[in-house]
Amino acid sequence: MPLLEVRNLHVCVEGREILHGLDLTVNAGEAHAIMGPNGSGKSTLGHVITGKPGYQVTAGQILFKGEDLLALAPDQRAAKGIFLAFQYPVEIPGVTTMNFLRTALNAQRKARGQSGYSTPHFLKKARTVAKQLNIPQSMLKRGVNVGFSGGEKKRNEILQMALFEPSMCILDEIDSGLDIDALRIVAEGINAMRSQDRSMIMITHYQRLLNYVVPDVVNVMSKGRVVKSGDKQLALELEASGYAQFENAA
Amino acid sequence: MVAAQETAERVARIGVDQYRYGFETLIESDKAPKGLSEDTVRFISAKKNEPAWMLEWRLQAYRYWLTMTEPTWARVHYPQIDYQDIYYYAAPKPKKQLASIDEIDPEILKTYEKLGIPLREVAILEDVEPPPGGEQTANRKIAVDAVFDSVSVATTFKAELKKAGVIFMPISEAIREHPELVQKYLGTVVPISDNFFARLNSAVFSDGSFVYVPPGVRCPMELSTYFRINERNTGQFERTLIIADRGSHVSYLEGCTAPQRDENQLHAAVVELVALDDAEIKYSTVQNWYPGNSEGKGGIYNFVTKRGDCRGRNSKISWTQVETGSAITWKYPSCILRGDYSRGEFYSIAISNGFQQVDSGTKMFHLGKNTSSWVISKGIAAGKSRNTYRGLVSANRNAAGARNHTTCDSLLIGDKCGAHTVPYVEAKNSSATFEHEATTSKISEDVLFYCIQRGMSQEEAVSLVVNGFIKEVLQKLPMEFAAEAQKLISISLEGSVG
Ligand SMILES: Nc1ncnc2c1ncn2[C@@H]1O[C@H](COP(=O)(O)OP(=O)(O)OP(=O)(O)O)[C@@H](O)[C@H]1O
Ligand SMILES: [Mg+2]
Numbered sequence: 001m002p003l004l005e006v007r008n009l010h011v012c013v014e015g016r017e018i019l020h021g022l023d024l025t026v027n028a029g030e031a032h033a034i035m036g037p038n039g040s041g042k043s044t045l046g047h048v049i050t051g052k053p054g055y056q057v058t059a060g061q062i063l064f065k066g067e068d069l070l071a072l073a074p075d076q077r078a079a080k081g082i083f084l085a086f087q088y089p090v091e092i093p094g095v096t097t098m099n100f101l102r103t104a105l106n107a108q109r110k111a112r113g114q115s116g117y118s119t120p121h122f123l124k125k126a127r128t129v130a131k132q133l134n135i136p137q138s139m140l141k142r143g144v145n146v147g148f149s150g151g152e153k154k155r156n157e158i159l160q161m162a163l164f165e166p167s168m169c170i171l172d173e174i175d176s177g178l179d180i181d182a183l184r185i186v187a188e189g190i191n192a193m194r195s196q197d198r199s200m201i202m203i204t205h206y207q208r209l210l211n212y213v214v215p216d217v218v219n220v221m222s223k224g225r226v227v228k229s230g231d232k233q234l235a236l237e238l239e240a241s242g243y244a245q246f247e248n249a250a
Numbered sequence: 251m252v253a254a255q256e257t258a259e260r261v262a263r264i265g266v267d268q269y270r271y272g273f274e275t276l277i278e279s280d281k282a283p284k285g286l287s288e289d290t291v292r293f294i295s296a297k298k299n300e301p302a303w304m305l306e307w308r309l310q311a312y313r314y315w316l317t318m319t320e321p322t323w324a325r326v327h328y329p330q331i332d333y334q335d336i337y338y339y340a341a342p343k344p345k346k347q348l349a350s351i352d353e354i355d356p357e358i359l360k361t362y363e364k365l366g367i368p369l370r371e372v373a374i375l376e377d378v379e380p381p382p383g384g385e386q387t388a389n390r391k392i393a394v395d396a397v398f399d400s401v402s403v404a405t406t407f408k409a410e411l412k413k414a415g416v417i418f419m420p421i422s423e424a425i426r427e428h429p430e431l432v433q434k435y436l437g438t439v440v441p442i443s444d445n446f447f448a449r450l451n452s453a454v455f456s457d458g459s460f461v462y463v464p465p466g467v468r469c470p471m472e473l474s475t476y477f478r479i480n481e482r483n484t485g486q487f488e489r490t491l492i493i494a495d496r497g498s499h500v501s502y503l504e505g506c507t508a509p510q511r512d513e514n515q516l517h518a519a520v521v522e523l524v525a526l527d528d529a530e531i532k533y534s535t536v537q538n539w540y541p542g543n544s545e546g547k548g549g550i551y552n553f554v555t556k557r558g559d560c561r562g563r564n565s566k567i568s569w570t571q572v573e574t575g576s577a578i579t580w581k582y583p584s585c586i587l588r589g590d591y592s593r594g595e596f597y598s599i600a601i602s603n604g605f606q607q608v609d610s611g612t613k614m615f616h617l618g619k620n621t622s623s624w625v626i627s628k629g630i631a632a633g634k635s636r637n638t639y640r641g642l643v644s645a646n647r648n649a650a651g652a653r654n655h656t657t658c659d660s661l662l663i664g665d666k667c668g669a670h671t672v673p674y675v676e677a678k679n680s681s682a683t684f685e686h687e688a689t690t691s692k693i694s695e696d697v698l699f700y701c702i703q704r705g706m707s708q709e710e711a712v713s714l715v716v717n718g719f720i721k722e723v724l725q726k727l728p729m730e731f732a733a734e735a736q737k738l739i740s741i742s743l744e745g746s747v748g
Contacts, residue, residue, distance in 0.1 A: 052699050078705040090700045094718025100704075103714055108705035143718065160704065 003028040009060035020224040031200040036221030042203045050084045079111035083166035085157035087173045092144040129162045150177030158189045170201045175209040187212030222246040285334040311442035311452030324609040325638045338454040417462040424460035439522035439559045447518040448555040451487045458488035463498040474503040490521040494529035501532040518553045527562030538575040549577025556583035560592035568595035570726045572735040574742040584613035587621035594623040597726045602635030611640040616652035625656040628720045631667035642674040645682035652682040660690040713740040
């Protein structure tokens with residue numbers, strides 16, 4: 001059984017259809033790339049999988065481990081192990097990153113019927129993960145993403161992924177705004193998370209991330225559909241020839 | 251927007267019906283006849299065995315009250331109050347004269363236990379998180395004065411305070427035991443000719459707390475009063491007087507609850523603070539009166555006059571309040587900055603949900619030279635509530651070098667509520683510097699979804715964001731109250747008792 005299966009997904013925003021029958025199958029352990037022009041619906045897909053309000057699914061289904069994902073509330077989906085690293089992480093003034101991480105992690109654990117982590121246990125875990133990602137302790141004491149640089153915000157997303165250990169990770173342009181060193185650190189963080197029962201969907205515009213995190217499958221999206229899937233070679237072809245051929249095909 | 255609409259609906263479901271403190275205690279009470287007249291005033295004074303000067307003072311206030319009508323300038327609306335349809339005095343009937351806490355009606359003790367208020371003299375070992383940034387101090391003591399309806403039922407740690415020279419007792423006792431202090435200070439900050447509700451209070455107040463801290467003494471523990479209205483149709487009019495003598499320091503906490511009732515109940519308290527040279531008073535309130543149900547029925551009318559007089563040079567008074575309850579709040583804790591170099595502070599969190607109406611703020615009167623005041627107000631409006639910040643800052647002609655800084659932030663949850671800011675500024679001295687900043691924001695969809703995607707429920711997400719918004723003020727509360735306030739805030743916004 002695939003870990004995630006999207007079948008014939010149609011999605012409207014404010015009466016306008018944005019996804020027009022999208023199909024995508026992600027097996028456990030696979031790393032997928034999704035590439036496609038601006039506005040083709042990549043972020044929308046991530047939002048619909050995670051249950052962001054404001055989108056109407058008019059047809060199709062999304063199955064996670066065979067279960068109907070659309071029937072679950074967004075926080076339940078998170079507790080089941082679906083994680084989205086946002087293209088534009090928000091700022092939450094007055095809430096320290098540490099406090100945020102702990103509240104979130106314990107909420108997920110509670111939903112799964114697990115006991116919450118004690119403060120010392122949690123702190124130790126968070127500090128260890130932060131260190132691996134080269135995130136200074138001082139950042140954890142600041143308001144969530146408040147005053148963080150673009151690159152710091154992205155690293156903070158990876159920190160959360162590493163801490164929550166989700167089984168389906170959707171990374172929406174995790175490579176944008178990263179300098180060369182930060183890109184390497186983030187990529188290493190992603191690679192360290194890859195395992196047989198965890199899958200990745202990396203939404204990206206650039207080959208450079210895929211040089212570090214080599215995908216099993218590359219999907220091309222255009223106008224609200226996956227129009228072509230292939231292996232890592234497909235990304236290199238795109239880099240050379242652009243999206244024009246798919247725009248016409250779609 | 252679709253998404254905004256959904257949030258509005260979700261917030262609409264966040265009710266105010268599950269008021270956690272809405273139980274009622276069945277005890278016999280000793281009531282004055284309904285209504286207000288000179289006889290009512292005499293009845294109360296006699297009940298309290300008051301000296302003649304006290305009765306005269308009350309009667310004078312009553313006569314002042316008769317000459318006045320209710321104020322209407324606040325942005326609150328309520329039906330006409332029938333002042334003849336209220337009981338002005340209700341005391342739980344003591345079986346006999348009380349000699350110690352053990353003799354208090356067990357029903358009352360149980361009530362306070364339910365409220366989580368320790369009336370027995372036990373040191374409190376709180377297993378709470380320190381407020382963000384705050385110090386963790388284990389094993390702290392809090393002296394409690396508990397006021398049930400109109401009467402103070404217990405004051406703990408009296409002996410230990412006495413050793414330090416601190417007087418902390420019901421004001422009714424202080425009138426008898428320390429008449430010289432009471433007479434010297436009572437009504438000197440809020441005179442009997444003050445506003446409508448203050449006049450009413452002066453005529454009929456039945457109890458409250460009295461604190462005197464002698465020169466140079468740092469009060470060894472937090473002092474605390476809990477007010478609870480239990481009787482039906484009863485007004486609660488407590489009177490608090492706190493005097494910090496030269497170079498002394500005291501921190502005082504006040505908490506309030508009331509049972510759930512269909513009818514509205516009136517609460518018109520007066521608090522007077524006097525800080526002499528180099529003295530400091532920190533006054534904190536966590537107000538959780540019953541706010542009324544989700545249709546706007548019932549709830550407390552909270553019409554309170556709180557005023558501090560920085561009478562001495564270099565004195566300081568600081569008000570911190572967390573207002574979550576009451577159907578209507580009409581409250582402006584103020585500072586009269588009379589002494590040169592004196593300082594007034596006001597830190598406020600006012601939360602309104604359902605049909606609650608809050609009109610609150612502060613007044614800073616700069617009279618002395620180089621006086622300063624600092625104001626941070628955080629208003630949160632949800633449901634169909636109205637939340638108004640009303641602030642006055644004035645500088646007298648002699649108040650050279652007066653400084654004020656005001657920050658006033660409002661947060662809206664949903665789109666059926668409203669927040670308003672009404673600042674008044676009067677500078678009669680050209681060397682005064684007054685600064686005012688105000689912001690209004692909404693909890694954004696994107697922020698909520700970010701939290702929910704990380705596994706938090708809607709309620710947890712709202713509570714987290716709100717706590718971030720008010721953190722600056724929450725940090726000003728003593729540790730024990732910060733934890734309690736945090737819980738209260740989540741409850742008043744969720745409506746779901748956990
Ligand atoms: N909430 C919304 N309201 C209106 N239009 C929306 C909304 N969300 C997405 N859209 C529209 O849907 C289309 C797809 O947007 P989406 O953000 O999914 O694109 P994307 O593929 O992620 O683009 P990019 O590469 O620029 O990030 C765009 O035309 C966008 O304007
Ligand atoms: Mg996008």
